[in-house]
Amino acid sequence: MDQFFEQMTEDIIGHPLFQQLRLCTHHGGENSLYIHSVDTARCACRLARRFHLKEERVRAVTRAALLHDFFGYDWHSDAYKQTLRHYRGWRRVKQMHAFAHGARAARRADRFFPLDERQRSAIVSHMFPLAPVPKNAEAWILTLADKVVASREVSAAVGFYMRRWCRKVLPAVHHRTERRSWSA
Ligand SMILES: [Fe+2]
Numbered sequence: 001m002d003q004f005f006e007q008m009t010e011d012i013i014g015h016p017l018f019q020q021l022r023l024c025t026h027h028g029g030e031n032s033l034y035i036h037s038v039d040t041a042r043c044a045c046r047l048a049r050r051f052h053l054k055e056e057r058v059r060a061v062t063r064a065a066l067l068h069d070f071f072g073y074d075w076h077s078d079a080y081k082q083t084l085r086h087y088r089g090w091r092r093v094k095q096m097h098a099f100a101h102g103a104r105a106a107r108r109a110d111r112f113f114p115l116d117e118r119q120r121s122a123i124v125s126h127m128f129p130l131a132p133v134p135k136n137a138e139a140w141i142l143t144l145a146d147k148v149v150a151s152r153e154v155s156a157a158v159g160f161y162m163r164r165w166c167r168k169v170l171p172a173v174h175h176r177t178e179r180r181s182w183s184a
């Protein structure tokens with residue numbers, strides 16, 4: 001699986017713009033857009049094989065999954081929030097990251113790694129139900145893989161912050177109880 005996965009994806013993973021995703025935090029903790037995208041692609045590849053898709057469709061959905069969050073900006077940044085201020089009401093909601101980044105990622109990915117129609121539509125709809133209903137098997141597989149990986153990453157991030165909080169708070173509590181037992 002690893003060798004097969006590498007052959008299908010090495011041109012994208014090795015591209016400098018894709019490598020930049022390492023710098024973008026995503027689902028909290030130690031997660032980045034790079035880790036999220038590669039894990040989603042691996043998961044989509046496994047699902048596509050489990051559903052017995054033909055080899056070229058396994059390749060198509062794996063590559064689409066790798067590029068599904070290739071929107072190319074930091075949506076936590078002030079600059080992004082500033083651009084949203086140009087819109088009002090419903091138009092603003094439609095421009096919000098959660099609703100719009102699938103279409104943006106598809107447009108940008110297409111410029112660097114030409115996509116076919118199924119891949120484009122899978123990327124556009126990966127945020128279903130916040131995006132249009134997935135229209136084909138590739139789109140459903142990508143939507144499912146993204147959600148499976150995202151929930152795993154969010155739980156890992158909760159664990160990460162809990163451990164960090166414990167490391168900060170427990171020594172202080174330990175120190176206080178130690179002082180109390182000395183003074184007793
Ligand atoms: Fe996404």
Ligand SMILES: [Fe+2]
Pocket residue numbers: 036040068069146150
């Ligand atoms: Fe995602």
